[in-house]
Amino acid sequence: MRMSDIIEKFIKELFNDNEKIEIQRNELAEHFNCVPSQINYVISTRFKPSQGYYVESKRGGGGHITIKKLNSQKEDYIMHIINNIGNEITSNEVDILISDFLTYNIIDKKEAKLLKVATNDNVLRLPKEIKDSVRARILKNMLLNL
Numbered sequence: 001m002r003m004s005d006i007i008e009k010f011i012k013e014l015f016n017d018n019e020k021i022e023i024q025r026n027e028l029a030e031h032f033n034c035v036p037s038q039i040n041y042v043i044s045t046r047f048k049p050s051q052g053y054y055v056e057s058k059r060g061g062g063g064h065i066t067i068k069k070l071n072s073q074k075e076d077y078i079m080h081i082i083n084n085i086g087n088e089i090t091s092n093e094v095d096i097l098i099s100d101f102l103t104y105n106i107i108d109k110k111e112a113k114l115l116k117v118a119t120n121d122n123v124l125r126l127p128k129e130i131k132d133s134v135r136a137r138i139l140k141n142m143l144l145n146l
Helices: 003-015 025-031 036-046 074-085 091-103 109-119 128-144
Strands: 020-024 053-058 064-069
Touching: 003 020, 003 036, 020 025, 025 036, 036 053, 074 128, 091 109, 091 128, 109 128
Parallel strands: none
Antiparallel strands: 020 064, 053 064
């Protein structure tokens, strides 16, 4: 296993039945004999809202980090994603979301295909300035109907 995988597994095990954990970046780095930026990397790539987590980070005092598990119910998860999409989204970002949705069984393969096709650059033959905002509106409306 890579160090990032080991750190991710360790952090996830801290949750047990809790919905929230608090960790110190420096203490965790010391525990794994790595640099604090390695901890930052794991948290920023493995504990994103699209993966069901909310992270609050406070500077100073060793880098206090709070990680909260989001409600895992499908509807709450989808609403959280909708609220965090913003006014624009790229095709690549949609692909990542769809992949995460499939991983967490939020949607099935048929729904994934429909989301992908409806938000694809080949379908959205629009000026570059508005393409990502139209894509975001389409994606949000499709997710609302799931």
